[in-house]
Amino acid sequence: MRVAVTGATGNVGTSVVQALSADPTIDEIVGIARRAPALSFARTRWVCADVARDDLRAVFDGLDAVIHLAWLIQPSRDRNATLAVNVNGSRRVFEAAATAGVRTLVHASSVGAYSPGPKDRRVDESWPTKGIPTSFYSRDKAEVEAILDGFERAHPEIRVVRLRPGLIFKGDAASGIRRLFAGPLLPTPLLRRGLIAAVPALERLSFQAVHSHDVAEAYHLALKRDVSGAFNVAAEPVLDSPELARLLHARQVPVSRRVLRAAADLTWKLRLQPTPPGWLDLALGVPLMDVARAREELGWAPSRSAGDALLELIDAMRRGDGLATAPLRPGSVGPARIGELLTGVGARSKR
Numbered sequence: 001m002r003v004a005v006t007g008a009t010g011n012v013g014t015s016v017v018q019a020l021s022a023d024p025t026i027d028e029i030v031g032i033a034r035r036a037p038a039l040s041f042a043r044t045r046w047v048c049a050d051v052a053r054d055d056l057r058a059v060f061d062g063l064d065a066v067i068h069l070a071w072l073i074q075p076s077r078d079r080n081a082t083l084a085v086n087v088n089g090s091r092r093v094f095e096a097a098a099t100a101g102v103r104t105l106v107h108a109s110s111v112g113a114y115s116p117g118p119k120d121r122r123v124d125e126s127w128p129t130k131g132i133p134t135s136f137y138s139r140d141k142a143e144v145e146a147i148l149d150g151f152e153r154a155h156p157e158i159r160v161v162r163l164r165p166g167l168i169f170k171g172d173a174a175s176g177i178r179r180l181f182a183g184p185l186l187p188t189p190l191l192r193r194g195l196i197a198a199v200p201a202l203e204r205l206s207f208q209a210v211h212s213h214d215v216a217e218a219y220h221l222a223l224k225r226d227v228s229g230a231f232n233v234a235a236e237p238v239l240d241s242p243e244l245a246r247l248l249h250a251r252q253v254p255v256s257r258r259v260l261r262a263a264a265d266l267t268w269k270l271r272l273q274p275t276p277p278g279w280l281d282l283a284l285g286v287p288l289m290d291v292a293r294a295r296e297e298l299g300w301a302p303s304r305s306a307g308d309a310l311l312e313l314i315d316a317m318r319r320g321d322g323l324a325t326a327p328l329r330p331g332s333v334g335p336a337r338i339g340e341l342l343t344g345v346g347a348r349s350k351r
Helices: 011-021 056-060 079-099 136-154 171-181 212-224 241-248 257-269 278-285 292-298 306-319 336-342
Strands: 002-006 028-033 044-048 065-068 104-108 159-165 167-169 198-201 206-211 229-233 235-240 251-254
Touching: 002 011, 011 028, 011 171, 011 212, 056 079, 065 079, 065 212, 079 104, 079 136, 104 212, 136 159, 136 278, 159 212, 167 212, 167 306, 171 306, 198 241, 206 212, 206 306, 212 229, 212 292, 229 292, 235 241, 235 306, 241 251, 241 306, 257 278
Parallel strands: 002 028, 002 065, 028 044, 065 104, 104 159, 159 229, 167 206, 198 251
Antiparallel strands: 206 235
8 A cells, every 4th residue: 555644744744654654564655745854764755745836646646545634723824824725735635636546535634623512521423514713723624624525525436534633742743832832932941740830720621632643543544444434533531620730730720711812812913922812712612522433443542641642742842852844843942942933923834
């Protein structure tokens, strides 16, 4: 089997390529990214291509499958850039895969594609995917799900799988995740268990997470198993205020959603951090997912808890860990943070 992975140098992409390279039945892995990394994996070759504008059909020609992971979270202040990659780029990947005769397409959707839903029970993959209107990330994920619906109707000969994971963490992605969501002004000394004194006690603050290596195995299984459709992917436990307080040895501090959102909006507009307030709306709005289908049909089970994945990330952020790829390069601590501030918090792509 010959497989292409778009977005192969990111948090999930590096884990997926690593998982595929450990499978001797995968004959070739084509890792696609804008810039080639200083990493090597067995039977893997790197191709520099931009999903928003380069000829993807030539890249996909002769391949059996495409795993589409390429996505932009930053620049959060440039909607033309994020739309070009997230929506138009995804459409171009799907069309190129069909034209090249690829037989299997595995797409990275997200819990963020879901419409607002319950936090007191789990929903399965039939829950509507209309997104959270105030989150550009969620709107883009929902729009691509609709594009993929039409693609499946037009190309019944192609097996299509969608994975909808929760938040995805790993230590090796710590510098990249920090740049995407926190920016250079977050004090590094605070990133230590025991020094995070408080967590917000906020209604509906309840979310799911999964380790990057575990979600990579879900992609691997989706590729190898004769399955199609959508799969929720997340580890236990649910990370709510009491669980976060327990993990971090912190106390819960009541805070209103209105105040927290206003603070997020103000600091984003002042370019103090790169995350617009729609991310808070997404976290509080999306439902909790039932992962029974992934467990039963993929045979998937996480090897790490959601809490362990989060603690690994926090510890790695303090150290400034990363990988030798453009999105994940180390350097969120020390002088490199000054350069990040000068180039514009939330203004540039980290692909």
